[in-house]
Amino acid sequence: MRLHRLDLTAFGPFGGPQSVDFDDLSAAGIFLLHGPTGAGKTSILDAVCYALYGSVPGARQNGQGLTLRSDHADPATRTEVTLELTVAGRRLEITRQPPWERPKKRGRPGTTVEKAQSTLREYDPAAGAWKSLGRSHQEIGEEITQLLGMSREQFCQVVLLPQGDFARFLRADAEARGRLLGRLFDTRRFAEVEKRLADRRRTAEARVREGDAALLADAHRMQQAADGTLDLPELTPGEPGLADTVLAAAAQARSTARERLTIAECGVLAADSARAAADRALTGVRELARLQRRFADAQDRARQLAERAGEYEETRARMERSRKAEAVAPALELRDAADAEHRRATDADARARARLPREYADAGAAGLAAAARR
Template sequence: MRLHRLDITAFGPFGGTQQIDFDELSAAGLFLLHGPTGAGKTSVLDAVCYALYGAVPGARQSGQGLTLRSDHAAPHTRTEIRLELTVAGRRLEITRQPPWERPKKRGAGTTTDKAQSWLREYDTSAGAWKDLSRSHQEIGEEITQLLGMSREQFCQVVLLPQGDFARFLRADAEARGKLLGRLFDTHRFAEVEKRLAERRRATEAEVRDGDAALLEDAHRMHQAADDSMPLPDLAPGDPGLADAVMSWAAIARSTARERLTIAHCARTAAESARAAAERVLDDVRERARLQRRFAEARERAALLEERADAHRAAQKRMERSRKAEAVAPALDLREAAETEQRRAAADEARARA
């Protein structure tokens, strides 16, 4: 937000019309409002706040327009605040007139005029001011949306009322924190902090559960490996537990791999020894088989030697039988001839008889 010009009429200590050119004041950078008490320094800031939000800061807003009117103003001069500013890239002009108890035009006494507000925007393409609204509510909503602050926030952040700064400096840390929270609207940050704290607690619970599961796995590994290397003396949730367990597991894994390599070598050596033993066993078995066959052969040879005489006698008998078999037909013929001869002799004897 950048202020350009402020016109004050019959407001606060100013009985007439006062114009403040902020562009000229801020041409060199920062500027200072100074003067004796009652000169109207605070009234200038009140006028800016009233032009923006239709109310002044702090307790001075009680009574609204009746207390804002200058006691030095002429009876027929109406209180008016006109502020020209640039906000969010738009050049606006806000004019506000608080309620006014003026003399009646006819007769004696006074009458009260309602508060009036105007909002205009400078159209650069047309080079002229364009009316936007005359509604107090619409103007208030538009300014609040453009500035991003309500009147209370604007007064707390931009226009720190008199006495509040001194009270802020004298306040303790807790009160100062609460005031700063109101000044800068840290409620959303508190909500974010609360959410982060809840997420931290949930994450810590997850970490503890994960650490517990990790320790259980580590204990099972320790029991299975029967390793003399002690586990890290840490509890679930302790810082560095995961790294310590992973380091222990890495060492245990390296040791197990070394043992596995040694076991593989031992198994290979055992397999080689077993193969050599099997070859020796096969040779021994073959020698034993041959020895059994040799012993059996010797037994059979001895048995044959014992039966050699009977074998030779049998062979002689067989030879005689073979020879007798050759003359067997002749013997048969002889027997047949003898039989025939005996029959013929008998026949002869019967014939002679």
């Protein structure tokens, strides 16, 4: 926020119109408001606060705002404050008139109270003119509060430090100065924030210690798994650098484990190669044993055949005689059939002769015998 110009009329100790050109005063970068007591230094700051928020700091304004009016002003002159400033990149002009008692213009003699009035304008560089933004006290107050980011109380505590409090601040010791600053700037919320941050810090520390304890337990198991080859210093939960130390030890253990794994894998490959060679040798031995068994069986059969050679020759001779006998078998069968037929014929002849008289039978038998001899 930057102030450009302040115009006062019948405000505070100033009975007539007064103007303060802040652009001229701030040309050197810094300026000082000074003067004897009652000269109106605080009233200028009050006028700035009144223009922004429609009220002044502390108890210098009653419920009607009538004490803002100068006791030295002409009764017909209305109290007015106009402030021109730049805030958030916007050039604004705020005019405020508090309620005031003025003489009646008609009717019976006396005074009448006019309501407070406020106007807010913004300078338009493109048009080169001022444009009205509103006349509502509430809307103007909300607009200024939003632009400044501070309420009236915050503005008075942070920007407009009261004179008496500032004097006490300069004379106070460190502890009293801290209490005074706390009261002026209402640092209770910061104390609450500090308390909450402290609670969160304690909670975080407890969680860190728990995590460190778990990490140390893992580190000890890792050290046991490394068979004592891992060099791990004595550590306690919450000690700074514990995680980095454990991670470094873990990296070392991981590197050692990888080396051992590589050696073991090489051993496994060598064992696999040896097993494959042994399998090949076993296959060859088994094949040789199979051939040797077949050779032994062949020798046993040859010996058995040699022992049974005589029986074989006898059997072969019998088979040869059988084949020769097969050639005369049909003739033998014819002979056997002829013999059977002859016996049947002889039997039939005998039965037939037995039925003939004896002399015919004997003659016939003799004839058959002669025929048989022929």
